[in-house]
Structure formats: structure tokens, C-alpha cells
Amino acid sequence: DVKVTQSSRYLVKRTGEKVFLECVQDMDHENMFWYRQDPGLGLRLIYFSYDVKMKEKGDIPEGYSVSREKKERFSLILESASTNQTSMYLCASSSMGVQYFGPGTRLTVT
Amino acid sequence: GENVEQHPSTLSVQEGDSAVIKCTYSDSASNYFPWYKQELGKGPQLIIDIRSNVGEKKDQRIAVTLNKTAKHFSLHITETQPEDSAVYFCAAPLTNQNDYKLSFGAGTTVTVRA
Numbered sequence: 001d002v003k004v005t006q007s008s009r010y011l012v013k014r015t016g017e018k019v020f021l022e023c024v025q026d027m028d029h030e031n032m033f034w035y036r037q038d039p040g041l042g043l044r045l046i047y048f049s050y051d052v053k054m055k056e057k058g059d060i061p062e063g064y065s066v067s068r069e070k071k072e073r074f075s076l077i078l079e080s081a082s083t084n085q086t087s088m089y090l091c092a093s094s095s096m097g098v099q100y101f102g103p104g105t106r107l108t109v110t
Numbered sequence: 111g112e113n114v115e116q117h118p119s120t121l122s123v124q125e126g127d128s129a130v131i132k133c134t135y136s137d138s139a140s141n142y143f144p145w146y147k148q149e150l151g152k153g154p155q156l157i158i159d160i161r162s163n164v165g166e167k168k169d170q171r172i173a174v175t176l177n178k179t180a181k182h183f184s185l186h187i188t189e190t191q192p193e194d195s196a197v198y199f200c201a202a203p204l205t206n207q208n209d210y211k212l213s214f215g216a217g218t219t220v221t222v223r224a
Contacts, residue, residue, distance in 0.1 A: 033211075035214075040216055041216060042215055043199065043214040045204065045213075090153055090154070098144070098156050099144075099154075100156075101146075101154050103152055104152075
């Protein structure tokens with residue numbers, strides 16, 4: 001079975017802090033994604049990576065950056081966390097169009 | 111890019127009844143339509159998908175239908191059971207570049223009443 005793991009299930013950070021969300025997949029997938037999930041808005045794509053060190057902005061990249069130094073790991077970085085970044089963050093990897101999601105990280109910024 | 115609208119946002123059904131969720135899309139070139147189910151505390155998981163060369167696909171109690179002319183596709187769950195309670199998302203390709211990025215609907219929270 002494909003396994004996508006995220007470093008934390010719950011995270012509480014203060015405004016202005018730098019936040020790292022880590023995602024690891026074990027199926028050697030080339031494509032990886034970061035989404036945020038908010039009620040009534042579904043899943044919105046933040047960033048996409050199609051190979052090591054390769055990335056593309058999604059629909060809502062503002063305030064976020066990403067890093068993919070190794071194929072299995074895709075990190076989401078909030079350079080200076082703000083309260084409007086309080087959300088559920090989902091990582092996914094994909095093969096042949098099917099996306100496999102991690103369990104999510106619920107981030108609260110106070 | 112693709113715009114996907116999903117209705118209804120919430121759906122409550124009696125156990126044993128059917129549930130139907132409908133999505134519309136904007137890009138007539140879209141050719142792949144997956145449905146994901148998200149149970150409480152978990153990430154979404156693919157439950158069924160359909161490609162544009164077929165009009166219907168069925169897998170046990172769930173089925174998806176596609177109307178390319180009207181640009182809408184629907185998820186049908188028959189004989190609903192308590193374990194069908196979850197949030198369901200439809201999706202379509204975000205672009206037509208075959209890069210596997212998806213545009214998701216807003217989600218439907220399905221509650222099956224015992």
C-alpha cells in the first residue's frame with residue numbers, strides 16, 4: 001500500500017514564526033502536492049512538484065514556499081505564519097493520475 | 111484552468127436509501143473525473159473515477175455517470191450504510207497538460223442516519 005506520512009497531526013504556532021510541514025511518501029512517485037483544506041472551499045492547491053528540485057505554484061502560493069531535495073520528501077514552509085494560514089494542510093503524491101493523501105496537519109496560528 | 115462546482119454541500123439520508131452528488135466542470139477538454147472520500151481524521155482516498163470515453167462506471171454500491179454534453183458528472187451511492195458517512199470530493203484536471211494536477215469541488219458532507 002502507498003503510504004504518505006506527514007510530520008505532525010496537530011501544530012500550534014505563533015504569528016510570525018517560521019513553520020515547516022514535512023511530507024514523506026514511500027512509493028517513489030515523481031509528483032507531489034500540497035493542499036490546504038478549508039470548510040466550503042474544498043482542497044486548494046498550494047504547490048506542486050514533479051521532480052526533485054522542481055516546483056510549480058498552485059492556486060494559492062502566496063505566503064508559502066516549498067522544498068524538494070529528495071524524491072520522497074516534500075516540505076511546505078510558511079516563512080512568517082499569519083492567522084489566515086490556520087487550516088488543514090494535506091500532502092499527496094500521485095501515480096498515473098491517482099492522488100494518495102497523507103492524514104493531514106491541522107495548523108493553528110495564534 | 112478548470113472550475114468544478116459541487117452540490118449539495120450537505121446530504122442526510124436514511125440508511126438503505128440512495129445518495130446522489132453532482133458536479134459540473136467548465137473545461138470541455140477535461141477527460142478524467144475522480145471521486146474521493148474523506149473519513150473523519152483521514153486524508154481523502156480515491157473511491158472511483160471515470161474517463162471521458164465512457165458514460166458510466168460502477169463498483170458495487172457506488173457508480174459514477176458522466177454527461178460530457180452538459181459537462182456534469184455524478185456520484186451515486188445505493189443502499190447507504192453508516193460507513194458511507196464522510197466528506198466526498200469530486201475533481202477534474204486543473205489543466206489539459208496531463209500533469210495530474212486536479213481541481214477539487216468544495217465537498218459534500220454525507221450523513222447516513224441509522
